[in-house]
Amino acid sequence: MKKLASLLLLAAPFPAASEVTYHRDIAPIVYANCAGCHRPGESAPFPLTSYAEVSRRAKTISLVVNDRYMPPWHANPETTHFLDVRRLKAEEIATIDRWIADGKPEGDPADAPSFPTFTEGWQLGEPDLVLTMGAAYEVPAEGRDIYRNFVLPLDLPEDKWIKAIELRPAARSVVHHSLYFLDQTGKARTLDGKDGKPGFNGMGFRTGSALGAYVPGATPRKLPADLALPLPKGADLILATHFHPSGKAEREQTTVGLYFADTPPSRKLESIQVPPNFGRGAGIDIPPGEKNYRIEDSFTLPVDVEAWFVSGHAHYLCETMLMTATLPDGSETILLDIPDWDLDWQDTYYFAEPVVLPAGTVLKSTITYDNSSDNPDNPTNPPVRVKWGEQSTDEMGSITLSGVALDLADATKLNLSNKANRARVFAQLGRELRDGGVLDRLPAIVKRLDANGDGLLQESELPERMREALLLRLDGNGDKTLDASEIEALREWLETLKKGRGT
Amino acid sequence: MRRRFLSLLLAASGGLAAAEPLSVDLFLATDCPIARAYSPEIERLHLDWSERGVAFRLVFPDRDLDEETLRRHLAEYGLTAPFVLDRNRALVKRAGATTTPEAVVFDAEGRIVYRGCIDNRYSALGSRLSEATDLYLRDALEAAAAGRKPAISETVPIGCLIED
The missing domain is CATH 2.60.120.310 (Copper type II, ascorbate-dependent monooxygenase, N-terminal domain)
Known part of the structure; x- marks a missing residue:
C-alpha cells in the first residue's frame, strides 16, 4: 500500500499540492506589491488586478521583477529595516517564474485573498x-x-x-x-x-x-x-x-x-546632509570615461540623535549610495544602502523603528559615479567632464538623515553644529570668488546685482547658485539681505582670500 | 493619387526609390509606455517613407484588444498608418518579433532586412537618452532602399515582451 502511494507520487511530475497557481500564489504577491499603482485611476500604465490582466503580461512582469526595475524600490531592505518596503523577495520572483514555466495555471478563485481595499482620493484624509x-x-x-x-x-x-x-x-x-x-x-x-x-x-x-x-x-x-x-x-x-x-x-x-499641525512641535526636525548642500563643495569633478568615481564625507553627531528617515539626492551618473553610522563603541550600522541609484525613483525611506545614535557617532556617506559610456543612464555620449551643478547633466550627491536631538536641551547644539557643517562650503565659494576676480570688480558687481537700486543686496538679487552660501557666511543679522556693512565684510573676506590666508 | 505620382517621379528620376518595394511591420501595444512614447516618431516614419513607396503596418499582437478600442488609441496618439490586429500571432511568428515596440523590415521576397529597435533612445527599461543618436530603422531603410545591406541589421529591442 505504501509502495503504491510512492509510485503514484513519482508518476505525477508536479504533485497537485506544489503546483503554483495564480489565485493561491501569484495574487497575494501582486496585490501586496503591484496593485497599489497598477489599478484604474493610478499612475501605472496598465492594471494588474485580475488573472486576465496579470497572465496577459506575465513575460513582461517576469522581465521587470528579475531586473528589479519593478516594483521601484532601491534601498537595500536587508541592511536597514524600512517602512512601506516595495521590493520582492527572491522566493517571490522564483514563484512568478515557476508559474509562467508551468503555463500560468489560474487555479481556484476560492484560494485568492480578497482584493485589498485601497483608499480612494486623498490617502491621508481630507486636507486642511x-x-x-x-x-x-x-x-x-x-x-x-x-x-x-x-x-x-x-x-x-x-x-x-x-x-x-x-x-x-x-x-x-x-x-x-x-x-x-x-x-x-x-x-x-x-x-x-x-x-x-x-x-x-x-x-x-x-x-x-x-x-x-x-x-x-x-x-x-x-x-x-x-x-x-x-x-x-x-x-x-x-x-x-x-x-x-x-x-x-x-x-x-x-x-x-x-x-x-494643531500645535507647534516640541522638537525641531533636523536634516543632516552628508555631504552638505547637495554635495556643493565636495569637489565633484568626474573625468569622462571614469567608471568608479567616488566622493566621501562624514559628520560627527555632537549630541544623541533619534533618526526617523533618510533620503538621497544625485543625478544620472550616480551608481551607488551608502550611509553608515559608526557608534562610539565601534559598532557600525548601515542607515542607507542604495546599490543601484536611479534618479527616477527618489524616495524618502522611513526607518521601521527610529534609530538612536549616541553623541560621537560618525555618519559617513560614500557616493559613486560612472561617467563612462557603459552607463546606460549617462545623459551625454560620448561622456564629458562633469562637475557639481543644478542642470540634470551636472552632478550632485548627498544623503540626508532626518531626526531630532534625543534630549530637548540638545536641540540648539545639534542645530548649530549642522549649520557649521553646511558652512564648510565657504571654502569652495571662496575659491570661486577669488578665481573669478570678484575683488577687483566688487563695486561694479554689487551695482549690477542691485536690481532695485536700494544699495542693499536682497536674497533674490544674489546669484542663485551661491545665494545660500553667501547668506550663511555674510548675513550676520539674518534678515536675508546684505547691507553695506555685510558687503564690506565680503570685501574683507576677499582680501584675506587674495592673500591666501584661510577661508 | 498624389502618392503614386510621387513614387513614379522618384522611380523615373532613378533617385531614392527602392529597387524593390520594402515593407515594415511595427509591433506595438496600446498599454506599453515605451511603445506609446514612440508614437510621434512612428507617425513621422510612416509619412516620410510611405512617400517613398515603403508600406508601413502597425501590428498589435493582442488577443483581448477590440478594433474600436484600437481605433480610439490610434486617434489619441495621432497614428495614421494601416494597422492589423495579430490575434493568432501569425505576423509575430513570421517576423520573429519578441517585443513592443519592435520594427521589422522586409524586402520584396519577404526576407528580413532589419529587426529591432526604432533607434537608440532606450538602452534599458528606465534608461533613455534625451535624444536618439543612432537611427537604426531609418538607416536600415536608407540602405535597403539603395539596394545595400544595412550596416546594423539587428538590435535587441527594449520594451514590453509579447506574450505567447
Whole structure:
C-alpha cells in the first residue's frame, strides 16, 4: 500500500499540492506589491488586478521583477529595516517564474485573498488646505524630459506648521515626480509665467526649505510624533516637477493637499546632509570615461540623535549610495544602502523603528559615479567632464538623515553644529570668488546685482547658485539681505582670500 | 493619387526609390509606455517613407484588444498608418518579433532586412537618452532602399515582451 502511494507520487511530475497557481500564489504577491499603482485611476500604465490582466503580461512582469526595475524600490531592505518596503523577495520572483514555466495555471478563485481595499482620493484624509495650479501646463507628446517649477501662492494670514503634503497629478502618465519647496522671497512669483507658460524653468530652486516629494507609488506619510515643519505666512509653495513626455500631448494641473499641525512641535526636525548642500563643495569633478568615481564625507553627531528617515539626492551618473553610522563603541550600522541609484525613483525611506545614535557617532556617506559610456543612464555620449551643478547633466550627491536631538536641551547644539557643517562650503565659494576676480570688480558687481537700486543686496538679487552660501557666511543679522556693512565684510573676506590666508 | 505620382517621379528620376518595394511591420501595444512614447516618431516614419513607396503596418499582437478600442488609441496618439490586429500571432511568428515596440523590415521576397529597435533612445527599461543618436530603422531603410545591406541589421529591442 505504501509502495503504491510512492509510485503514484513519482508518476505525477508536479504533485497537485506544489503546483503554483495564480489565485493561491501569484495574487497575494501582486496585490501586496503591484496593485497599489497598477489599478484604474493610478499612475501605472496598465492594471494588474485580475488573472486576465496579470497572465496577459506575465513575460513582461517576469522581465521587470528579475531586473528589479519593478516594483521601484532601491534601498537595500536587508541592511536597514524600512517602512512601506516595495521590493520582492527572491522566493517571490522564483514563484512568478515557476508559474509562467508551468503555463500560468489560474487555479481556484476560492484560494485568492480578497482584493485589498485601497483608499480612494486623498490617502491621508481630507486636507486642511487644498491648492490647485492656476492654469494647466502643456506637456508635449515627445522630446526631452521637462523640469518645471510651479508657484502655488498660499497667502496664509498666519504662520503654520506642516505635517504632510499630498500631491494629486491630473495627467498621471507624464508626472514623474515632484519636489516641494517653500519660497519666502517672492522671487518665484516674479518668475512665474514669464515665458508665457505656467511656472518657470530651472532645476535648482532651493532658496527655501525642502518639504519632501511626490514619487508615484510611495506611501504619503505625516511626520511622526509631534514633528512639523515651519510654514511662515507669506511663503509660497513651489512644486519642482519632472515630466516624462508620453507619446501624446497632456495638460497637467496639479492639486496638492496640505495637512497642518494643531500645535507647534516640541522638537525641531533636523536634516543632516552628508555631504552638505547637495554635495556643493565636495569637489565633484568626474573625468569622462571614469567608471568608479567616488566622493566621501562624514559628520560627527555632537549630541544623541533619534533618526526617523533618510533620503538621497544625485543625478544620472550616480551608481551607488551608502550611509553608515559608526557608534562610539565601534559598532557600525548601515542607515542607507542604495546599490543601484536611479534618479527616477527618489524616495524618502522611513526607518521601521527610529534609530538612536549616541553623541560621537560618525555618519559617513560614500557616493559613486560612472561617467563612462557603459552607463546606460549617462545623459551625454560620448561622456564629458562633469562637475557639481543644478542642470540634470551636472552632478550632485548627498544623503540626508532626518531626526531630532534625543534630549530637548540638545536641540540648539545639534542645530548649530549642522549649520557649521553646511558652512564648510565657504571654502569652495571662496575659491570661486577669488578665481573669478570678484575683488577687483566688487563695486561694479554689487551695482549690477542691485536690481532695485536700494544699495542693499536682497536674497533674490544674489546669484542663485551661491545665494545660500553667501547668506550663511555674510548675513550676520539674518534678515536675508546684505547691507553695506555685510558687503564690506565680503570685501574683507576677499582680501584675506587674495592673500591666501584661510577661508 | 498624389502618392503614386510621387513614387513614379522618384522611380523615373532613378533617385531614392527602392529597387524593390520594402515593407515594415511595427509591433506595438496600446498599454506599453515605451511603445506609446514612440508614437510621434512612428507617425513621422510612416509619412516620410510611405512617400517613398515603403508600406508601413502597425501590428498589435493582442488577443483581448477590440478594433474600436484600437481605433480610439490610434486617434489619441495621432497614428495614421494601416494597422492589423495579430490575434493568432501569425505576423509575430513570421517576423520573429519578441517585443513592443519592435520594427521589422522586409524586402520584396519577404526576407528580413532589419529587426529591432526604432533607434537608440532606450538602452534599458528606465534608461533613455534625451535624444536618439543612432537611427537604426531609418538607416536600415536608407540602405535597403539603395539596394545595400544595412550596416546594423539587428538590435535587441527594449520594451514590453509579447506574450505567447
